[in-house]
Amino acid sequence: MNASYITRRLIYGIPLILGVTFISFLLMVYFGPDKTYELLGKNPTAEQIDEVRHSLGYDQPFLLRYGGYLKELLTLDLGLSDSSGRPVSAILSQSLPISLALVLPGFVLGNLFGLILGLMAAWYRGKWLDKLVMSASVVGMSVSFVVIIIGLQILLCTPYGLDLFPVRGWQVHDPGSYLAYVTVPTMALVMVTLGYNTRFYRAIMADEIDREYVRTLHAYGAAPSEILFKHVLKNSLIPVLTRIMFSIPFVLISGSLLLESYFGIPGIGLVTFEAITSGDQPILKAVVGLTGVLFVLALMINDMLYNVVDPRISKS
Amino acid sequence: MRQNAWGRLKSDRYGMGGLIIVAVFAAIAVCVWSGLLGQSWSEVSGERWESAGLAHWFGTNLLGQDILQRTLFGTATAFEVGLIVTIMSTILGTTMGALAGWYSHGWPDEIILWLTGVLDSIPFYLFAAAIAFALQGKPWAMHLAMIITFWTTTARIIRGEVMRLKQREYVEAARAIGLPGLTTVFRHVLPNTYHILLVQATIVFVAAINTEVILSFLGLGIQDGVSWGLMLAESSLEVLSGHFGNFIAAGTSLFVLLMGFNLLADALQDALDTRGTSA
Amino acid sequence: MSTPALEVKDLSVWTETDAGRSQLVDGISLSINAGAATGLVGESGCGKSMTALAIMGLLETSGIKAKSAGILINGTDISALTRVQKRKVLGRDIAMIFQQPGNALDPVFTLGQQISAVCRRHLGGNKKHSRQTMLAALEAVGFEHPEEIAASYPFQLSGGMQQLAMIAMATVCKPAVLIADEPTTALDSMTRGLILQQLKRLQSQNQTAILLISHDLNVVRHSCNDVIVMYCGRLLEKADCKSLFSGPRHPYSAGLLSCIPKILATRPPPISAIPGQVPAANDLPPGCHFAPRCSRAEPQCLQSVPGLEPKHGAQVACFRPLS
Numbered sequence: 001m002n003a004s005y006i007t008r009r010l011i012y013g014i015p016l017i018l019g020v021t022f023i024s025f026l027l028m029v030y031f032g033p034d035k036t037y038e039l040l041g042k043n044p045t046a047e048q049i050d051e052v053r054h055s056l057g058y059d060q061p062f063l064l065r066y067g068g069y070l071k072e073l074l075t076l077d078l079g080l081s082d083s084s085g086r087p088v089s090a091i092l093s094q095s096l097p098i099s100l101a102l103v104l105p106g107f108v109l110g111n112l113f114g115l116i117l118g119l120m121a122a123w124y125r126g127k128w129l130d131k132l133v134m135s136a137s138v139v140g141m142s143v144s145f146v147v148i149i150i151g152l153q154i155l156l157c158t159p160y161g162l163d164l165f166p167v168r169g170w171q172v173h174d175p176g177s178y179l180a181y182v183t184v185p186t187m188a189l190v191m192v193t194l195g196y197n198t199r200f201y202r203a204i205m206a207d208e209i210d211r212e213y214v215r216t217l218h219a220y221g222a223a224p225s226e227i228l229f230k231h232v233l234k235n236s237l238i239p240v241l242t243r244i245m246f247s248i249p250f251v252l253i254s255g256s257l258l259l260e261s262y263f264g265i266p267g268i269g270l271v272t273f274e275a276i277t278s279g280d281q282p283i284l285k286a287v288v289g290l291t292g293v294l295f296v297l298a299l300m301i302n303d304m305l306y307n308v309v310d311p312r313i314s315k316s
Numbered sequence: 317m318r319q320n321a322w323g324r325l326k327s328d329r330y331g332m333g334g335l336i337i338v339a340v341f342a343a344i345a346v347c348v349w350s351g352l353l354g355q356s357w358s359e360v361s362g363e364r365w366e367s368a369g370l371a372h373w374f375g376t377n378l379l380g381q382d383i384l385q386r387t388l389f390g391t392a393t394a395f396e397v398g399l400i401v402t403i404m405s406t407i408l409g410t411t412m413g414a415l416a417g418w419y420s421h422g423w424p425d426e427i428i429l430w431l432t433g434v435l436d437s438i439p440f441y442l443f444a445a446a447i448a449f450a451l452q453g454k455p456w457a458m459h460l461a462m463i464i465t466f467w468t469t470t471a472r473i474i475r476g477e478v479m480r481l482k483q484r485e486y487v488e489a490a491r492a493i494g495l496p497g498l499t500t501v502f503r504h505v506l507p508n509t510y511h512i513l514l515v516q517a518t519i520v521f522v523a524a525i526n527t528e529v530i531l532s533f534l535g536l537g538i539q540d541g542v543s544w545g546l547m548l549a550e551s552s553l554e555v556l557s558g559h560f561g562n563f564i565a566a567g568t569s570l571f572v573l574l575m576g577f578n579l580l581a582d583a584l585q586d587a588l589d590t591r592g593t594s595a
Numbered sequence: 596m597s598t599p600a601l602e603v604k605d606l607s608v609w610t611e612t613d614a615g616r617s618q619l620v621d622g623i624s625l626s627i628n629a630g631a632a633t634g635l636v637g638e639s640g641c642g643k644s645m646t647a648l649a650i651m652g653l654l655e656t657s658g659i660k661a662k663s664a665g666i667l668i669n670g671t672d673i674s675a676l677t678r679v680q681k682r683k684v685l686g687r688d689i690a691m692i693f694q695q696p697g698n699a700l701d702p703v704f705t706l707g708q709q710i711s712a713v714c715r716r717h718l719g720g721n722k723k724h725s726r727q728t729m730l731a732a733l734e735a736v737g738f739e740h741p742e743e744i745a746a747s748y749p750f751q752l753s754g755g756m757q758q759l760a761m762i763a764m765a766t767v768c769k770p771a772v773l774i775a776d777e778p779t780t781a782l783d784s785m786t787r788g789l790i791l792q793q794l795k796r797l798q799s800q801n802q803t804a805i806l807l808i809s810h811d812l813n814v815v816r817h818s819c820n821d822v823i824v825m826y827c828g829r830l831l832e833k834a835d836c837k838s839l840f841s842g843p844r845h846p847y848s849a850g851l852l853s854c855i856p857k858i859l860a861t862r863p864p865p866i867s868a869i870p871g872q873v874p875a876a877n878d879l880p881p882g883c884h885f886a887p888r889c890s891r892a893e894p895q896c897l898q899s900v901p902g903l904e905p906k907h908g909a910q911v912a913c914f915r916p917l918s
Binding site: 126211212213215216217218219220221222223231234235237310311 | 651653656658681682683684685686687690691693695698699700701702703704712713716717748764
């Protein structure tokens with residue numbers, strides 16, 4: 001992997017980034033709410049209207065405004081929130097760590113358990129363990145995220161259930177309180193992703209286990225644990241990694257959106273949700289643009305990881 | 317191949333179970349659309365939060381509306397969203413995928429691939445909100461948002477299939493006798509992709525229903541009528557004070573329908589996709 | 596007579612599906628002495644590979660059923676071992692090499708890593724020790740720069756080199772028995788010679804007993820001491836190479852030999868083929884499996900199964916063998 005390879009990947013990502021930012025700009029800024037009349041009083045004169053429009057930049061040509069948006073994103077000069085007046089970058093840098101702390105455990109556990117269950121189901125393919133895991137997966141996939149969240153809340157946070165955990169909020173100041181607030185959301189995240197993950201990983205592992213090198217390993221006396229965890233796992237690393245890389249943005253944004261708005265956790269999802277409902281443009285512009293960019297970065301990192309992981313790709 | 321596939325499907329008990337479930341729900345939706353069921357979903361016909369009883373089989377909600385009626389109407393909403401999104405995104409995805417696959421590595425392909433990459437990079441719920449904004453809250457904003465983002469998977473699959481089938485002899489033959497490219501695609505290549513499309517369609521249907529539930533739950537979904545998503549949104553506050561009617565009715569219906577679809581999708585995949593992966 | 600290195604007693608392999616029971620191998624027995632090479636020949640699908648896999652006990656996870664009255668390596672019955680015990684034997688006392696070495700090797704580990712793993716598993720020792728053993732094994736199969744090969748991944752080697760590396764893996768523990776399943780079928784004729792040379796070296800240097808499975812009669816003719824002819828799961832003839840190739844006893848063997856095209860300076864004779872087709876494994880004819888296609892068949896052949904009888908220095912399963 002050398003400099004020219006990296007540059008090529010970056011260049012390839014540029015049209016994608018441009019596309020994402022363009023669409024975000026189109027939707028958020030161009031079609032978004034017109035702020036002119038908010039800044040004016042009653043019965044504005046034509047001149048006053050023009051003045052305000054000029055200060056907001058509405059009279060500039062489309063491409064110039066788009067260029068301005070790009071500049072804002074690049075320099076992270078994201079302006080001030082409409083609703084609170086605080087700088088957007090400050091809001092984002094405060095809420096992002098919270099979202100990560102919220103979503104990471106569930107994400108890691110959901111994939112870890114999915115991997116293990118998928119491996120087991122693939123190894124014992126056709127036997128009762130496989131059928132059990134697969135049935136449970138279908139059931140898991142059929143329960144809506146919303147139902148899981150509400151259901152868990154009833155079961156664990158209310159007097160109608162076990163009443164072990166706080167209903168909402170995020171008063172985290174030590175590991176104990178972190179556990180109290182993160183457990184139910186983590187359980188919800190694991191439950192909703194486990195079904196999908198297990199099926200996906202099972203399919204991949206089943207394909208690998210059918211390969212001839214597994215038969216060779218058996219023929220030379222390798223134990224099942226060595227076959228599965230050293231060889232099969234390493235060979236299936238590419239699709240596994242791809243899956244993980246590409247589900248990070250999804251889980252981070254969408255997962256946190258629902259979890260935070262429901263449990264009242266002040267992470268980036270809640271910030272985004274409130275921006276949506278109150279029409280807080282600066283925040284929305286920033287979030288959409290940045291997540292798009294992040295996704296493209298994830299794509300590129302994923303490609304680079306391929307090279308590290310699979311010798312066939314790096315050497316040829 | 318299709319006769320064999322139907323035979324295999326029929327012998328898959330779970331698949332047939334799924335099919336029956338979906339059929340029952342579909343029948344309910346049709347009844348609602350034709351005015352036979354669920355018509356009094358907005359009528360305030362009882363006391364608030366009545367528990368299940370003879371007058372109201374599932375009880376009533378906060379406003380005294382009959383939960384059973386609302387659940388039945390929600391079925392129609394789910395199917396309406398599912399059908400519109402599935403059909404439109406499948407058409408769009410198939411067309412784009414066919415173009416991209418047929419002209420693979422040419423400029424139509426590059427553009428379409430770029431477009432799918434861009435659309436996949438945008439976080440969906442933000443996109444849906446933005447479209448709702450741009451359309452000033454028109455009721456079909458949600459459908460549009462889903463169609464615009466769901467076609468990409470179908471397109472990728474079709475593109476792969478078209479590229480694969482392009483190399484087959486009968487395509488060469490069609491080209492040799494001078495059939496214009498696009499005609500060949502639509503008349504000879506696409507008919508061989510029906511089985512994959514059908515499996516993908518059921519998956520998209522499930523995704524559409526799920527997405528509607530979450531969007532409605534967040535307040536970004538349907539504006540008039542009622543859906544299970546709205547009922548669940550109502551229930552999120554009610555359950556804290558012990559009123560589970562909405563939650564159980566909407567949650568269970570949703571679960572059963574999704575389960576039916578998932579079983580059906582699995583069975584279809586096993587029966588139709590001869591290259592099958594999972595089983 | 597000393598104990599044979601490999602002795603297989605009454606081995607059967609079958610599957611049971613909705614389409615009925617398919618008998619893939621039907622009660623065959625064979626034995627190979629140390630330092631000897633026996634070729635197992637037959638058409639594709641006659642059960643040769645199944646035999647090899649069943650001997651190694653590799654069929655257990657696949658749903659194909661196998662049983663035998665004993666599979667003995669130097670007198671020890673490995674068929675009665677538990678799974679854990681068998682893992683100690685596979686690769687150490689008996690080893691196998693496969694037809695497509697490129698697919699049979701793990702693509703994401705180097706040859707060195709894979710062979711050293713086998714060393715460590717069966718011979719123990721630390722990393723340095725197993726590395727030395729591994730390099731010695733690579734050198735023994737003819738690699739001039741074993742360190743380069745050890746650092747390479749399978750896809751970086753040619754088919755012949757991959758097979759040589761597989762032989763190194765198979766012999767690093769100096770097993771008593773080596774099963775080679777179509778080892779040269781996927782290779783060109785020059786590399787074929789190298790591989791067969793290695794097998795001969797193993798016979799003479801390590802006294803390894805070799806079971807060479809092939810549908811290529813020429814390969815067997817030049818590399819083996821004895822030949823076994825298999826058809827539809829049964830053994831039809833067992834003889835030493837010279838006798839079989841100069842004078843086959845079983846009509847099927849004769850048919851196989853006549854199928855080999857002979858390249859002559861003058862106008863070559865037409866290639867003869869055995870009429871008819873190989874029956875499906877779940878629809879085997881009663882009596883001698885070959886009878887429906889045999890030009891010498893009698894009514895008796897269609898009804899009862901001839902056993903292997905010693906006749907004229909070979910063992911033949913036929914009621915009317917050639918003489």
